[in-house]
Amino acid sequence: MTSIPLRLIAAAAMFACALAGQAATNPNDTVPSAPDVKTGKLANGLTYYIKQNGKPEKRLELRLVVRAGSVLEDEDQRGLAHFVEHMAFNGTTHFKRNDLVSYLQSIGVKFGNDLNAYTSFDETVYMLPIPTDKKENVETGFQVLEDWAHGIKFDDEAIDGERNIVLEEMRARGGVNERMLKAILPKMLNGSVYADRLPIGKEEVLKHFKYDAAKRFYRDWYRPDLMAVVAVGDIDPAEAEKLIQRHFAHLKNPAQPRPRLYPDIPARAGSESLVVTDKEAAANAVSIRYAIDKERRPATYADYRAELHESLVGFMLAQRVQELTQQAEPPFVNGFAGMLPAVTGYRAFSSFAVLGKGGAKPAIDALVQEVERARRFGFSAQELDRAKKTILRSYELAYQERDKTESAASINELVGAFLTRRPVGPGIAANYAQAQEWIPAATLEEINALAARMLPSHGQKLVVYQGNDKAEPPAPKEPELLALADAAEKRTVTRHEEKVLAAQLMEPPSRPGAIVAETVNQALGTTTLQLSNGVKVVLKPTDFKNDQVMMSGQRPGGQSLYGADDVYNARWASTLVANMGVKFSPLELQKMMAGKFAVAVPFMGELQEGMFGYAGASDLEAMLQQAHLLFTRPRRDEDLFRSFIGKQRDLARTSLSNPDVVFNDVSIATLYNNDPRVERPARVEDFDHVQLDRALAIFHERFGSARDFTFFIVGSFDVEATKKLAATYLGSLPVTDVTVAYKDLGIRPVKGVVKKDVYKGSESKSVVTFTFTGEAPYSEDAWLRQNAMVEILNIKINEVLREKLGLIYSGQMSAELHKKPYGRYHVAVNLPCAPENTGKVADAMLDLIRTIQQRGPEAGDLAKVRENWLVKHRSDMRENGHWLNALGISHLNGQDPASILTFEQRAAAVTPADVQAAAKRYFDFGNYVQMTLYPEAKQVANQAQAAH
Missing domain, CATH: 3.30.830.10 (Metalloenzyme, LuxS/M16 peptidase-like)
Known part of the structure; x- marks a missing residue:
């Protein structure tokens, strides 16, 4: 006898009532708002919305929404709606300049990723996620919103400091897309005011506006009747409502408010x-x-x-x-x-x-x-x-x-x-x-x-x-x-012709596999199946989502097994199959999957091949069927091959006109000594080397046998039912002799200090990059120490290069640590800036690195990084994608997956001395590549100067 949970019975009853009630409604009746959203309006006109939501746990999303953007700017304020947004982070009633960002980092909120804001034509929106594990965090979060609403300081010194940053943002945004947008918008919006009010504004205004122009925009438009506070997350709605009333009820509107008008878009007179x-x-x-x-x-x-x-x-x-x-x-x-x-x-x-x-x-x-x-x-x-x-x-x-x-x-x-x-x-x-x-x-x-x-x-x-x-x-x-x-x-058109589709994706295999061994890991909540064909399947059922299943499969090998003649065939083999389909064309498969949420796609990387899939809980079998067909029924379709290759050529034909693409291309070539086996931005001639039959043969070689494949399935599924499906569709995959190992092709970065300038582009903008590479052993703890080093330096890039020196709008450091094909690291720094500031930016960046090598990090910075790690990790541990990735990486690196459960202890163990040692190991000043992008005009000027 089976039992149905009471919650499902209740949900079904409620749903039936909803349907019955809906059937009796008058079409002209107003639809009631969602009952779980508390809405209200204070006496001063401020609107609020509150919704209690438990995912992620102990987290509250706050928004201050201002119904005012760049379209409301006066002529002397062009760009100042956006500038005011910047000033919200540069001193308020309760937070001195930069103190707000520092405080929020200390409770695990990351600037740029979590804490952010945007300005558009008609609105400015401030985004603030707050951990709710401490009551004072929530109180402070609402205080921050209140400060943004009416307590921005606008100190003269802070305004002047922010001018450079906003001008650097304008420079970073500048380029072909911005130029085309400015040319198209007036026609597209038919002369509307909107077309003349791009939020980034005008350079001359940003350089020279009077202090009061920014203050005036704030006074005129940041007012409660144009504002909303939105709170969604792990909070009692009654508590949130009290906090909103406490922090916003006393705000006042101007005695003579400027009318908030929305410009019209005139009708077009003709084509x-x-x-x-x-x-x-x-x-x-x-x-x-x-x-x-x-x-x-x-x-x-x-x-x-x-x-x-x-x-x-x-x-x-x-x-x-x-x-x-x-x-x-x-x-x-x-x-x-x-x-x-x-x-x-x-x-x-x-x-x-x-x-x-x-x-x-x-x-x-x-x-x-x-x-x-x-x-x-x-x-x-x-x-x-x-x-x-x-x-x-x-x-x-x-x-x-x-x-x-x-x-x-x-x-x-x-x-x-x-x-x-x-x-x-x-x-x-x-x-x-x-x-x-x-x-x-x-x-x-x-x-x-x-x-x-x-x-x-x-x-x-x-x-x-x-x-x-x-x-x-x-x-x-x-x-x-x-x-x-x-x-x-x-031109005359005819009716669309509809082709008849097959009734089903596939019949169950005539000889399904079987489970020959089963291991349960209670700590991880996984069940590992050994199937009769040698394939392994790791099942991780979760309750993180109600209707989500994710899947991956992997095995060593990949493109590394193929020689120079097959570089392009191996690189594009899996993508070609994905575009030609398995058993059915992609279009036919898409139509057959109507009403189902299931996809499986192959990949062939440098050192491994495999597949990724996702499905709704009720569509798991369809995902496994598609995975089965990847191994057994890849299609050969000359028309779709020509279509795909033609489209790739078309995309490649002009891609190297873009300065950023050219800079990336030259940077890769420089770092790897023009090694043809290293992937770079595609060129038209690349596709002359892709041959349908050879690429398909390579795919068959790697996917025609599932020997030593390991699959991971994570999500909302019934374990017993999924065991049967895994045995049926994965246990029946063919298994023949095939190489199950990657090759180390000897691809290595250039040695020594290499500096190169690239001249491309018409805008007055530059980029400085550093790439540090070398050999180093891989371990999870080493990766954690490297990551701490990178995140601390990202804090310093923002504090010093942006806020203190005003040299950049944004910069980013990232790093990788790999075990295969050999222990190696790769640290990259990307710093967009003005052409005249490239030397200052490079020197400042290298000084930051030397400082952390010599003195180690500030304890407060490490505490901020650790807190952000913990907040993110606790959220990630309730995500299917995180578990799928973590289990896969553990298997790929041959490490104990139990380490997934020890992250918090390992994170707490990272010390300032560890970070300092990591900086010494991963930054070798005798071995790095420095690339600088300059506009073409700079090269012309250099040549003219040399001629004199």
Whole structure:
């Protein structure tokens, strides 16, 4: 006799009631907001949203949302909405300059990753995650939000110091994408004020604005009637509400507040075109944007039902556009067509394509005709059935995970509700109930009628070409571009043809495997199966998610087993198979998987091959079937091979026009002495060396036998049922003789001190990088000490190079420690800066390294790093992905996986002396590569100076 948990019975009863209640509603009734979200408004107009959420445990996500951004700036304030955001971290009523960041780091909140903010056209949002294990942390968190709301100091010295940092941010953002955006926005937004108010602002204003200009923006727009406080996480809502009232009820609005207006986007008088080219553009693309409309603010049941129906149309159209890329000679590399947001309160139907070798014409033809085909003839019953299954499954997945959704994800909906001035949604339980009723009831006739109304025909439009100024074929002229779209609209279209799909993915293997041994590790919560074909499977059931299973499989070997003639065939073998499919084409498989959440993909790295997979709990068998087919039924498809190789050539053709790509390419070549076996950014000629049959033969060699493969399955599954499925699909994999070892190819970094300058790009921007490499033994404790060293130096990069010296906006150090193919380390530093400051930046960075070598780290910095480790680790230990990765790495390195459980003790044992020793080991001043990127103008100036 089986028993059903009472919680499931209760949930089913509640769900049935929701459905029954929904059936009786009037379509024009307002949909009630989610019952688990507490909303309110203080007397001063400040809005608040509170939701108790237990994932992650002992963590609270806080947001201060200000409905004010760059569109509200006066002419002398261009860029100051964003500047004010920066000043929030430079001194407030309760925190001196830099004290806020230091305090938050001390409780495990990492600046940039956790603690952050952003400014856009219409809003500024401050993000603060707070550990709740100590009550004072929560109190301080709300105090920080209050300080941001009305207590930013704006000291003159702090303002002047921050000017350099914001100007460095502007420099870092500058480049081809920024230049193209500035050229396109005025046309795209049809002369709206938005087009002239990019949040980064104007350089002249940022350099010379008067102190009061920033203060004025803060006074005018940071006021309670334009603010919301959002709290989601492990907190009692009543406690959160008291804290909000205590910290925000006394805030006052200005006596004569400036009106908060939202600029209009004027309607386009007629069709237009725009061609924007740049010598640094890394790709060519076209877009067609139709009339911009005001967004609906859904409030009634009828509104939500209409949105759901629109999502069905959008899904089916996106599928058709994606299907075009699977042709042997696709009209574009990738593309999209559907409704997209423009700016707050507006949306437009848009289509977009990254161009292939045919250029603009085939892409425009395909986009226009595919939209017209759907508008005129609608969709098929099979397409609608797949869309219904897929979208309903997405609602089901969200419903299943409603108590396991991360607070950081849940909070976004509430922030969006305030910014778009729409009510809080009904919540996932009600959404799922509505979807269960409305999706199956949607008829093909009403969905096709909606498509006919929703999809644009021959209306006014803006056609944009953006790309490289040396593109082949060349960019069309603007009249020609518009003529291409007009001509495409006049072509005859025919109905979409739907192919018949197979009924199922595969029959169960005729000779399934069996479990011959089983080991349980109580401490880790794992069960290891030895299957009859020698394959091992490690099962780790969890309750971290309700509807998530993750899987990986691995074995030593990989690309290292192949010689120089096969470099490109081995590198692309697994990707080619993923793009040709297993038993079915990727498109057929995608259609067959409608309503299922299951994927398995192969990989072939330098030293190993394997696969990754994920599935919903009810779709685990489909994931294992796909994994089985990777080994037994990889497809050979000449059309898809040509399509894939053609698209890769198209992407590679202009990628080396981008200065950052060129700099990365030269840096890799310099570090590894131009070794052809080291992967660099792809070139067109690389794909001349990829041969279908040879690449497929390599895949068969490595995946035709599952000998010595180990698979890991982590997530929400029943162990006994999964044992049977593993034996059936993994235990039946073929096992023949195959090399189960990697080769050390002798690839080594350059020795000595190497310094090289690269001149590329038109913007006045530079990058300084350092790469320290060498041999060192691998251990988990050594990796931990190395990581402490890196994180402490990242703190110092922010404190010294950014805050004290004002030389950079952001910089980053990262490091790796490897056991195979030999014990080695790799420490990289990346520091974007002004060309005139490269020497200062390099010297300052090296001084930081020497200081930690000579004096060791400050105890407070190590404490900050350790606290962040613990906060992150405790959260990670409740994540399936973390366990999958940790078990896999332990197996790969031949170490005891029990070390996963000892992280906190090992982290606590790291001392300042350990970090100092790590700095001495991993920074060898006689062995590093220093690369510097300069703009091309710098080389010209150097040559002119040398000539004199």
